[in-house]
Every structure is written in structure tokens, then in C-alpha cells.
Amino acid sequence: MTAAAPEPKANMGQPVPRYDAAAKVTGRATYASDMPLDNPAYAFLVTSAIAKGRIDSFDLDDARGVRGVIDIVTHENAPKLKESKLFSNGGYAGTTIQPLKSADIAHDGQIIAVVVAESYEAAREAANRVKVSYTAVAPSASFDSPGTTTAAAKGQNAQFKEDPEVGDFAKAFDKAEVKLTASYDTPTQHHNPMELFTTSCAWMGDNLVIYEGSQYVYGLKNGVAEQLGIDPDKIRVVNPYVGGGFGSRGSMTPRTAIIAGIAKRLNRPIKLVPTRDQGFTIATYRAETRHEIRLGASRDGKLVALRHEGAEVSSRPDAYCVGGTKTTTRLYACPNVDSLVSIVRADRNTPGFMRSPPEVPYLFALESAMDELAVKLNMDPVELRRINDTTNEPIGGKPYTSRSLMACFDEAAKAFGWSQRSPQPKSMSDGDWLVGYGCAATCYPTQMAPSAARVRLQRDGRTRVEIAGHEIGTGAYTIIAQTAAERLGVPLEKVAVLVGDSELPPAPVAGGSNSTASTCSAVMMVCDQIRQRLFKALMPSDSLTDKAKETVGISQAPSTQVAKSDRPLDLEKAFDELGAGVVEEYGEWKPEGAPLDSFKAMHSGHARLVGGHAMKDKIAYAFGAEFVEVRVNRFTHEIRAPRLVGAFAAGRIMNPRTARSQLMGGLIWGMSSALLEATEIDQRNARYVNDNLADYLVPVNADVPGVEVILLSEQDDHINPAGAKGLGELANVGTNAAICNAIYHATGQRIRKLPVRLENIEV
Amino acid sequence: MSDKSSSRPSGFDRRTFIAGAAGSALVPITARAAAQDASASGAKDAALPVDVTLRVNGKDMRLHIDARTTVLDALREHLRLTGSKKGCDHGQCGACTVLIDDRRVVSCLTLALAAEGQEITTIEGLATDDHLHPMQQAFIDNDAFQCGYCTPGQIVSAVACVKEGHAGSEADIREYMSGNICRCAAYPNIVAAVKQAAPEIMKG
Numbered sequence: 018m019t020a021a022a023p024e025p026k027a028n029m030g031q032p033v034p035r036y037d038a039a040a041k042v043t044g045r046a047t048y049a050s051d052m053p054l055d056n057p058a059y060a061f062l063v064t065s066a067i068a069k070g071r072i073d074s075f076d077l078d079d080a081r082g083v084r085g086v087i088d089i090v091t092h093e094n095a096p097k098l099k100e101s102k103l104f105s106n107g108g109y110a111g112t113t114i115q116p117l118k119s120a121d122i123a124h125d126g127q128i129i130a131v132v133v134a135e136s137y138e139a140a141r142e143a144a145n146r147v148k149v150s151y152t153a154v155a156p157s158a159s160f161d162s163p164g165t166t167t168a169a170a171k172g173q174n175a176q177f178k179e180d181p182e183v184g185d186f187a188k189a190f191d192k193a194e195v196k197l198t199a200s201y202d203t204p205t206q207h208h209n210p211m212e213l214f215t216t217s218c219a220w221m222g223d224n225l226v227i228y229e230g231s232q233y234v235y236g237l238k239n240g241v242a243e244q245l246g247i248d249p250d251k252i253r254v255v256n257p258y259v260g261g262g263f264g265s266r267g268s269m270t271p272r273t274a275i276i277a278g279i280a281k282r283l284n285r286p287i288k289l290v291p292t293r294d295q296g297f298t299i300a301t302y303r304a305e306t307r308h309e310i311r312l313g314a315s316r317d318g319k320l321v322a323l324r325h326e327g328a329e330v331s332s333r334p335d336a337y338c339v340g341g342t343k344t345t346t347r348l349y350a351c352p353n354v355d356s357l358v359s360i361v362r363a364d365r366n367t368p369g370f371m372r373s374p375p376e377v378p379y380l381f382a383l384e385s386a387m388d389e390l391a392v393k394l395n396m397d398p399v400e401l402r403r404i405n406d407t408t409n410e411p412i413g414g415k416p417y418t419s420r421s422l423m424a425c426f427d428e429a430a431k432a433f434g435w436s437q438r439s440p441q442p443k444s445m446s447d448g449d450w451l452v453g454y455g456c457a458a459t460c461y462p463t464q465m466a467p468s469a470a471r472v473r474l475q476r477d478g479r480t481r482v483e484i485a486g487h488e489i490g491t492g493a494y495t496i497i498a499q500t501a502a503e504r505l506g507v508p509l510e511k512v513a514v515l516v517g518d519s520e521l522p523p524a525p526v527a528g529g530s531n532s533t534a535s536t537c538s539a540v541m542m543v544c545d546q547i548r549q550r551l552f553k554a555l556m557p558s559d560s561l562t563d564k565a566k567e568t569v570g571i572s573q574a575p576s577t578q579v580a581k582s583d584r585p586l587d588l589e590k591a592f593d594e595l596g597a598g599v600v601e602e603y604g605e606w607k608p609e610g611a612p613l614d615s616f617k618a619m620h621s622g623h624a625r626l627v628g629g630h631a632m633k634d635k636i637a638y639a640f641g642a643e644f645v646e647v648r649v650n651r652f653t654h655e656i657r658a659p660r661l662v663g664a665f666a667a668g669r670i671m672n673p674r675t676a677r678s679q680l681m682g683g684l685i686w687g688m689s690s691a692l693l694e695a696t697e698i699d700q701r702n703a704r705y706v707n708d709n710l711a712d713y714l715v716p717v718n719a720d721v722p723g724v725e726v727i728l729l730s731e732q733d734d735h736i737n738p739a740g741a742k743g744l745g746e747l748a749n750v751g752t753n754a755a756i757c758n759a760i761y762h763a764t765g766q767r768i769r770k771l772p773v774r775l776e777n778i779e780v
Numbered sequence: 781m782s783d784k785s786s787s788r789p790s791g792f793d794r795r796t797f798i799a800g801a802a803g804s805a806l807v808p809i810t811a812r813a814a815a816q817d818a819s820a821s822g823a824k825d826a827a828l829p830v831d832v833t834l835r836v837n838g839k840d841m842r843l844h845i846d847a848r849t850t851v852l853d854a855l856r857e858h859l860r861l862t863g864s865k866k867g868c869d870h871g872q873c874g875a876c877t878v879l880i881d882d883r884r885v886v887s888c889l890t891l892a893l894a895a896e897g898q899e900i901t902t903i904e905g906l907a908t909d910d911h912l913h914p915m916q917q918a919f920i921d922n923d924a925f926q927c928g929y930c931t932p933g934q935i936v937s938a939v940a941c942v943k944e945g946h947a948g949s950e951a952d953i954r955e956y957m958s959g960n961i962c963r964c965a966a967y968p969n970i971v972a973a974v975k976q977a978a979p980e981i982m983k984g
Contacts, residue, residue: 019922019923019972019976020922020968020972021921021922021923021924021969021972034920034921035920037928038919039912039920041925041928042903042916042917042919042920042925042931042935043903043906043907043912043916044861044862044863044902044903044932045863046928047862048862048865048929050862051856051862053860083827084825084827084828085827136846136849137849137857138846138853139827142827142848209963210927210929210963211865211867211873211875211927211929211930211961211962211963212867212927212929213866213867258927258929259927260865260867260929261926261927261929261963261964262927263963290866292869293869293870293872488927490925490926490927491926492926677923678923678926678964678966679926681965681966681969682926682964682966685967686965709868710868710870710873711870711872716965716967717958717959717960718953718954718962718970718971719954719955719958720958720967721954721965721967721968722954723968724968
């Protein structure tokens with residue numbers, strides 16, 4: 018067995034290779050822009066060179082003169098589209114800034130024209146020949162720009178319901194024996210999935226097919242239908258493979274309906290392949306944030322007061338925010354807690370979710386502050402977490418369904434060799450390199466959403482699972498196949514899985530790390546329906562007695578319990594009794610606590626995620642602990658992170674291979690966030706400067722020497738039938754703080770602003 | 781070099797091509813005047829399609845395409861070989877990597893015309909019959925991908941990396957595979973895959 022396929026521990030599935038592995042290594046996996054179109058025209062976007070103001074006029078003569086140009090679409094002749102509300106206000110859109118609607122410019126890089134031509138080359142040339150006259154107004158770029166407006170998030174963002182608080186923070190902080198007040202900054206970041214934000218649209222009569230990498234095919238289908246004013250069932254979104262999402266493809270962007278409208282008008286399939294730099298402004302991003310943390314503790318390390326104040330940038334029209342105080346106020350035992358989240362409006366495109374949206378910036382602040390407190394207390398940072406570990410969150414007193422935080426710390430510390438650390442800063446070195454060890458907690462809420470599935474079982478055991486889930490690299494095909502095989506008792510190689518198509522039964526957005534729990538719970542339930550039918554055929558007078566339940570499984574029981582009581586069905590006999598060659602079942606599953614309108618919302622492309630802190634009488638999170646070795650060159654100040662070690666517990670691990678890979682990628686994402694990634698903003702022009710993959714630094718292979726992932730065994734029977742906690746966004750949360758804590762240990766310098774680059778080191 | 785004396789089968793003229801490409805973003809503004817001069821002097825219109833023959837995975841493919849078409853767009857848009865991916869179109873990400881005469885190149889920065897007469901190998905050309913190339917198998921065994929979008933470029937690059945003699949150590953593999961970005965960050969698994977496949981590839 019290779020390192021890629023860890024031996025399963027208790028409550029883990031088999032580390033089988035990916036269902037889609039052969040397709041992906043041979044180039045046969047077809048992503049959206051790989052889909053063949055019949056005689057397509059090619060679209061190329063023209064984007065705004067100013068961030069605020071209006072377009073006075075276009076001069077299109079030169080562009081129209083390019084051979085092969087078919088049409089140039091601007092606000093003066095664009096297809097009329099209906100508006101869609103922001104997803105957080107019940108709509109589908111990731112931004113309410115609708116390009117090509119008027120001459121107004123709301124942000125740099127806004128789409129202002131679409132050139133359509135016979136070839137990609139002609140479209141590109143003509144787009145570069147479009148001349149635009151603007152009246153520009155000085156824009157507000159970010160936090161410190163004149164002209165921004167600031168207001169509390171509560172009351173303007175429907176998804177931000179509360180600023181959590183409990184006890185009397187001010188009094189407790191005032192009296193605390195040890196106090197810490199510190200401010201932290203996180204930068205703008207862009208997802209930069211490898212697949213560009215392409216869209217292909219082809220009409221057949223009144224029916225539209227959209228090929229677009231999406232993390233939510235039902236959302237996109239319904240959103241585009243709303244914008245075009247047509248029946249959603251006339252639209253089909255297809256993307257069997259998605260070239261990375263990380264949140265960037267979760268909500269609808271304006272480009273899709275625009276391309277669909279132009280394709281309709283020209284009566285021709287249209288293929289849009291935007292450039293990498295256009296991707297920085299035609300989709301969303303992680304906005305920059307600022308934090309102030311106040312911690313008060315007793316001499317023996319018990320937290321007595323905690324306050325977290327966060328501020329986030331959003332666009333002028335949209336009150337997007339991530340509001341991570343819901344997590345940071347509940348992570349540790351503390352009787353007096355206060356918090357406040359504010360939104361600062363600037364002339365920017367609307368930000369959106371990027372891998373672990375709330376947790377990455379907010380836990381960077383809290384977990385850095387915890388390390389600073391440990392230094393003040395002269396205490397081991399692992400012990401400080403142990404002293405403040407809790408079984409109940411402090412705001413509402415609700416119990417965690419399971420919480421293996423300290424087990425993760427202990428396992429990771431052992432594997433890392435934490436006991437070798439000499440506690441004093443600057444006390445460890447190796448030649449020219451100052452060596453530092455740091456650690457931090459990581460966590461992510463366990464979320465679920467309603468999901469449907471259809472399963473078809475044949476007499477010979479061949480099985481087909483249909484569900485409009487999304488393969489964004491997470492292993493969705495693989496774990497869905499494993500779930501069905503296990504539940505029906507058929508060999509894995511007999512199971513076929515279809516995802517990434519809005520004609521399939523609805524699944525939720527592949528966001529908030531809810532997919533595994535939601536889709537596998539639905540697939541389990543539908544497989545159980547099949548087992549029940551077959552069982553009834555075999556034992557007609559005995560159906561659904563206790564014995565029957567034992568045989569067919571109980572849909573709300575965790576899969577491990579069922580597995581123990583499963584008996585293989587004699588398929589041929591059951592099909593004979595049933596008098597059928599094929600059994601097909603469709604079912605709709607919803608998590609405990611899902612709102613009444615959940616299933617309706619599921620079909621109309623609105624995901625109703627439940628879980629995390631918002632459950633009625635419990636709180637569900639996955640936890641982990643991350644340890645990092647950094648080396649800082651005492652002369653060049655070069656920073657390296659040669660070792661990343663993480664231990665994670667996330668309920669049932671469906672497949673240790675895909676889980677390990679995702680957590681490993683997460684740790685590297687965290688390292689990247691700490692040391693490399695930042696979108697630089699030209700403050701005068703509110704413009705992204707490094708909008709390409711050479712200047713927006715992401716890790717390459719040489720940046721990543723050693724990563725170790727430890728999967729802990731954990732069983733949680735209180736979350737969902739699959740017993741799974743999402744882990745796709747778990748590993749990249751704690752790394753930022755762990756690295757800054759290690760840099761402090763190496764150099765004695767506390768860095769509170771990300772990313773940390775060599776120019777920030779003052780050894 | 782003029783149209784008549786061209787040794788290229790396409791009869792392609794480099795000078796008129798450069799003039800005709802003036803509208804693309806990379807050419808400075810002063811070149812636009814040259815474009816007008818060129819058309820005024822009655823030279824061949826660079827926007828007219830040209831005939832190109834590309835040898836891809838052992839087969840000659842005849843194309844009638846815009847002279848500015850890159851190898852990547854020729855493969856993807858005209859030959860329906862969509863295994864090679866477009867991730868940046870600037871030679872920054874490596875997703876489009878193919879072998880040209882056994883050297884790894886970023887096909888997004890290589891004009892189709894410039895690859896005439898050379899042997900192009902894409903991800904689709906690595907497996908023989910139903911047998912995966914050892915590097916493809918090693919990527920599966922070591923779970924060296926997640927979303928899979930960079931994977932064709934990684935695998936093609938990895939094959940060349942081994943043949944170049946740059947797979948002797950993990951540090952070498954990491955260094956010589958750093959032209960291919962994997963945003964899912966499967967890097968440690970990619971290193972393991974290259975290490976696994978290297979001896980078999982060197983054996984031939």
C-alpha cells in the first residue's frame with residue numbers, strides 16, 4: 018500500500034482508487050470547455066479599465082473591421098436580462114452588479130462588451146480593438162480609502178444573524194489577571210482554480226444546454242432561467258468534471274446569462290473562454306479582513322474574557338460577509354464573550370466564499386492570539402488549549418456532538434516531535450537557519466443540506482446512482498459509488514455513478530463541506546428503499562418487523578452499525594420473487610432540523626444548509642491540530658516550511674485515500690495562504706495588480722517538501738446517517754496561525770499580517 | 781522569406797503574420813502602423829486561414845486555421861484533442877504541456893505553424909492500446925491528482941522529467957516538476973508517482 022492509501026482505522030471505508038482516475042490520467046475526462054459544439058462562435062470579453070464612473074461612448078469601427086467578427090455586444094444592444102438577488106438574500110447570484118445593463122461602472126474589470134467572432138483569434142483581436150471613452154470617478158479601493166462606508170453586518174446580511182455574546186466581557190476583561198489585545202490582518206485572495214471561468218451555451222429550439230464548471234448545477238440552472246425569464250426545465254447544466262472550485266463556482270456569475278442571451282440571438286452555440294486575469298474580476302474572491310482580539314485569562318491559563326471584532330470589505334451594492342465570530346466565540350470555554358462584525362463598502366467586485374470562508378481569516382486571528390497568550394503565561398501552547406478545551410460551546414451551552422480536538426493535538430504533537438521544542442524564541446537553529454516550531458487548532462462546522470438520489474439495481478448486481486452532485490476533485494464519484502456498493506452489498510466495480518448534470522435528482526451546492534454528508538445520506542436512504550422492496554418480495558408477510566429492519570438497514574442509523582447487521586441479499590431470488598429485472602428507486606433526504614420548505618428549495622436551486630452552531634440542541638464541528646516547522650534564514654530572511662503535520666478527526670472517513678489527499682491539499686493551501694498568496698490592490702485605481710499565475714503566488718512542487726496527514730478514528734451518531742463530517746475545508750484553517758506562531762518561535766518576531774514574506778522579517 | 785520562396789508547406793509568411801497579429805494584446809501600439817502598411821502594399825492578409833499539417837500522436841492532421849492559432853487551440857478547438865488544458869494561456873501554469881520532438885513545451889505559447897514537421901505527443905498519445913503508460917498508472921496508484929485539470933500537463937511533463945534524467949531524487953523531481961501548477965496541491969503524491977514510474981520508463 019502506498020502512502021496515498023492509508024490503512025483504514027475504525028469507522029473508515031476502504032482507500033479504493035478514484036472512480037474517475039483512468040479518465041483523468043488519459044485526458045478523457047471532459048471539463049466544460051472540452052465539450053464538443055456544433056459550429057460554435059467564439060466570445061471574448063472586454064472589461065472595464067476604470068473602477069468607478071461611466072462609459073461615455075464606444076468606438077467599434079476598428080473592431081468591426083476585423084475579419085470574422087459576427088457581433089459586438091455592449092450595454093447599448095445587450096440582451097435584456099432580469100436581475101437575480103444575491104444568494105444570501107434568496108437569489109442565485111454571487112453579485113448583483115449586472116454588467117451590460119447600463120453605462121455605469123461599479124468595479125475595475127467589469128464586463129463592458131462581448132465580441133463574438135468565427136474564431137477565438139479573431140474575437141481576441143477585435144476585443145483588443147474596442148475603444149472606450151470613460152468619465153472616471155476616484156474609486157474607494159479598500160479599508161483606508163476615503164469614501165468607504167462602514168456598518169455592522171447584523172441587519173444588512175440575512176445570513177449573518179447574530180454577533181454572539183455571553184456574560185459580561187467588559188467587566189471580566191477589566192479584572193483579568195493576564196490580558197492580551199492584538200490586531201490581525203488578512204489579505205485579498207483569489208481562488209484561481211486551474212480551469213478558467215469558461216461558459217458554452219447551445220440552444221436547441223427553446224431548450225438551452227450550458228457547459229460550465231459549477232459547484233451548483235441546480236442553482237445555475239434556476240438562476241439563469243430567472244435571468245432569461247424562461248422555465249428552468251428548459252435549461253440543462255452539464256459538467257461531469259470541474260477543474261477545481263474552492264468556492265469560486267458556487268454562485269452564479271453574470272457571464273452565463275449574457276452568453277446564453279447572445280447565443281439565442283445569434284442562433285448559434287457560443288463558447289466563452291475568459292482569460293486568467295479576467296477571472297479576477299468576473300467571479301468572486303476572498304476579501305481582505307481586519308481583526309481585534311482581546312483575551313483575558315487567569316494566571317493558570319483559564320480564559321475569563323474573549324472579544325473578537327472583525328471587519329470585512331464588500332462591494333457597494335452587496336453586503337457579503339463571512340462572519341467567522343460564530344466559530345471563534347464558541348471554540349474554547351470562556352464565560353464572558355463579546356463580538357462584532359462590520360462590513361466596509363468599497364468600489365470592488367462582490368467577494369464570495371473561498372475555501373473555509375469564515376474560518377481562515379477569523380481563526381488566524383484567534384489562534385495567533387492564543388499563542389501570544391501562551392507566551393504571556395509562559396505556558397506550552399498545547400497545554401493552553403487543553404486547559405480551555407470544552408465539551409459545550411460557551412454561547413448557548415450546547416454540547417458538541419463529538420470533539421476530538423485534544424486527541425488531534427496529542428497525535429500530531431507526537432508525530433511532529435513537539436517534545437523536542439525548546440520553548441524560548443530564537444533558541445533553535447541549524448547553520449544559517451533559525452528554526453521554529455508552531456501549532457494551532459483547526460476546525461470546520463459540520464453541515465448538511467437536503468439531497469435527492471435515484472438508484473437503479475439490476476438482477477446481475479449492476480447498479481447506477483444518479484445524483485446532481487459535483488466532482489470538483491473531492492472524490493464525489495468515488496465515495497458515492499462506495500456508499501451504494503456497501504449499502505446494496507454489490508461489488509464496487511458494478512456501480513456506475515452519474516453527477517454534474519442538472520437533469521439528475523437535485524443535490525446541494527458543493528460548498529460548506531456538506532456534499533459527502535448530504536449526498537451519501539441520500540444515496541444510503543434510496544439504497545435502503547431498494548433493499549426494502551427486495552426484502553418485501555422475499556418475505557411478504559414479514560415486512561418491516563424488527564427482523565426486517567435488521568436485514569434492510571435503518572436509514573437514520575450510522576453506516577457502521579448497519580454494516581454490522583447486514584446480511585447479503587440473494588439478488589437473483591429477490592428479483593424472481595419480485596418478477597422484475599430492474600428495481601429503481603428515487604428518494605429525497607433531508608437532515609434533522611431542515612426548514613419546512615427544504616425540498617421545494619432543493620428543486621429550485623436554493624441550498625438550505627443546516628448544522629454547525631445553528632443546530633437546535635447541539636453543535637457539530639470537525640477538529641484538527643496542525644504543527645509546523647519553519648526555517649528563517651538569518652541573512653536573507655527567506656522563509657521555508659519544510660514540515661507540515663496535521664491530525665484530523667471528522668466522523669466517518671468514507672475513503673482514507675481521497676480524505677488524506679484533500680487534507681494534504683488543505684495543509685498546503687494553508688501554507689500558501691500564510692507565506693505566498695495575496696492579491697495586491699492598486700489603491701489609487703482600485704485595481705488588482707498581480708492578476709496572473711506568475712505574480713499571484715501559489716505553491717509549486719518545490720515549495721512543498723514534507724506534509725504528513727494523520728486521520729483519527731472518530732464515530733459520531735448525532736450528525737447524519739452517513740456519520741460524516743465535512744473535511745474539504747478543515748485543513749487550510751489553522752495553518753496560517755501555526756506558521757506565524759512558528760515564525761515567532763524561530764525569530765522572536767510576532768507577525769500579525771498575512772502573508773508573511775521575507776521583507777516582513779526583521780531578525 | 782516571401783510567400784513564394786517559403787519552405788513551409790503552409791506558404792506562411794512570417795513578416796505579414798507579425799503585421800497581422802498587431803491587434804493582439806502583446807504587440808506594441810507602434811506595430812499598428814505596420815499593419816496598415818502591410819495591407820496597403822497588398823501583402824497576404826494575415827487574418828486569412830492558412831493550411832497547416834501537424835503530426836500529432838503519430839498521425840498527420842491537416843488543418844485550415846488562423847495563422848495565430850497556438851498548438852493548444854489547434855489541438856482543442858480544431859482536432860478535438862481536449863486532454864491538453866488551458867489554464868492561463870501565458871505559459872505560467874503548465875496545464876497545456878505537450879511533447880514536441882520529445883521536449884516538453886507549453887503548447888499555449890507555441891504557434892501551430894511553428895510546430896509543423898515536428899512530432900507532437902499529447903496525453904492522448906501516451907497509452908498504447910488498452911495499456912496505460914507507467915506514469916499514468918503511477919498517478920493513479922499514488923492519487924496524484926484531485927480535480928484532474930492539471931493532470932494531463934503534469935503527466936506529460938513527468939514523462940519528460942524522467943527522460944531528461946531529472947528524477948534521480950525527490951528534491952530533483954520537486955524542482956523539475958515546478959513548471960506545472962496543481963491548485964489542489966497534490967504535489968507530494970506527484971513526487972511519489974514520478975519516483976514510482978521512473979525506473980520502468982528508464983528501462984524503456
